[in-house]
Amino acid sequence: MSLLPFFQWWDTSWLGEAIRASTWAFALIECFHLIGMVCLLGSVVVIDLRLLGLGMRHQPVARVASALEPVTLVGLGTMVLSGVMLFSSEAIKCYQNAAFPWKMLFLLLGLITWFTVHRHITRLEDDRIGPIRGKLLGSLSLILWFGVALAGRAIAFV
Amino acid sequence: MTLLPVFEWIQNSAVGTSIRESLFVFPLIETVHVVGLAISVGLILVTDLRLIGVVLTSDRPSDIMRQLRAWMIGGFVLMFLSGGLLFWSEAAKCYNSTAFRLKMIFLLFCGLNALLFETTLGKSIGVWDDRIVLPQRARWAGWLSLICWTGVVVCGRWTAYGLN
Numbered sequence: 001m002s003l004l005p006f007f008q009w010w011d012t013s014w015l016g017e018a019i020r021a022s023t024w025a026f027a028l029i030e031c032f033h034l035i036g037m038v039c040l041l042g043s044v045v046v047i048d049l050r051l052l053g054l055g056m057r058h059q060p061v062a063r064v065a066s067a068l069e070p071v072t073l074v075g076l077g078t079m080v081l082s083g084v085m086l087f088s089s090e091a092i093k094c095y096q097n098a099a100f101p102w103k104m105l106f107l108l109l110g111l112i113t114w115f116t117v118h119r120h121i122t123r124l125e126d127d128r129i130g131p132i133r134g135k136l137l138g139s140l141s142l143i144l145w146f147g148v149a150l151a152g153r154a155i156a157f158v
Numbered sequence: 159m160t161l162l163p164v165f166e167w168i169q170n171s172a173v174g175t176s177i178r179e180s181l182f183v184f185p186l187i188e189t190v191h192v193v194g195l196a197i198s199v200g201l202i203l204v205t206d207l208r209l210i211g212v213v214l215t216s217d218r219p220s221d222i223m224r225q226l227r228a229w230m231i232g233g234f235v236l237m238f239l240s241g242g243l244l245f246w247s248e249a250a251k252c253y254n255s256t257a258f259r260l261k262m263i264f265l266l267f268c269g270l271n272a273l274l275f276e277t278t279l280g281k282s283i284g285v286w287d288d289r290i291v292l293p294q295r296a297r298w299a300g301w302l303s304l305i306c307w308t309g310v311v312v313c314g315r316w317t318a319y320g321l322n
Binding site (some may be wrong): 027030031034035037038039041042043045046049054055056057058059063064067068070071146149150153154156157 | 185188189192193195196197199200201202203204207213214216217221222225226228229308311312315316319
């Protein structure tokens with residue numbers, strides 16, 4: 001079974017057509033995508049640096065994580081909304097793009113990790129997290145989210 | 159007299175030409191630019207949100223800034239160096255781009271804002287940063303930084319599209 005009809009449906013949707021018809025809509029939506037990325041990655045980097053023991057060590061993990069969770073969610077929401085718009089305007093291009101499936105894979109793994117393990121562990125007290133588990137989680141989270149960013153950047157180049 | 163010949167000379171230099179014409183180097187530098195952006199502007203965002211009073215309000219801004227400063231500067235260096243190389247390869251295009259000129263103005267204001275903060279309010283930060291509501295000037299510095307960095311990002315994106 002091919003996923004092509006799904007991509008074709010998005011490509012010919014009114015949203016995709018409208019964005020393609022405008023000269024500046026795509027660039028404007030990409031600006032929102034970038035600002036969303038700054039919110040998402042900025043907050044995730046601070047929490048993961050804390051988990052890795054490389055920053056914000058004066059604060060407990062749970063305090064840093066709960067304070068920055070809204071920033072992560074706002075960033076994620078902005079990125080998903082703007083991302084769907086960008087996707088709909090060039091869905092067929094994405095279908096043929098070698099980097100796009102990688103981006104989706106990293107995104108899926110990033111989301112699953114964030115909404116399950118990451119959110120669960122960063123609510124625990126520091127003693128219960130443990131240094132090794134914290135470092136593993138921080139590394140995994142950074143790899144997955146930067147994987148999304150790098151694969152996303154690569155869509156424009158491959 | 160205009161500076162255009164200088165910018166053309168930069169763009170047409172051996173380094174500029176080889177970056178522009180290479181298959182991998184230009185995308186690689188742009189990737190570094192985006193990673194640097196995510197780290198430095200991301201951490202600046204967290205600091206600004208603290209100054210405005212949105213996040214981590216029970217922690218002192220001076221404490222947060224001290225703990226994040228090295229990463230912020232590291233990200234900024236990545237962004238600045240990769241940005242310099244990108245400019246090198248398309249200086250003449252940048253010269254003619256209104257978006258690029260605006261980006262440089264926003265960047266200048268980011269720098270001035272940070273400099274002003276560090277040389278005035280920042281010096282006495284230990285005196286005022288345990289207050290529940292920070293001094294108005296500190297909150298303004300946070301807002302100004304947010305606005306100017308957003309301007310840098312948006313104009314940077316616009317520059318890449320060659321839109322004016």
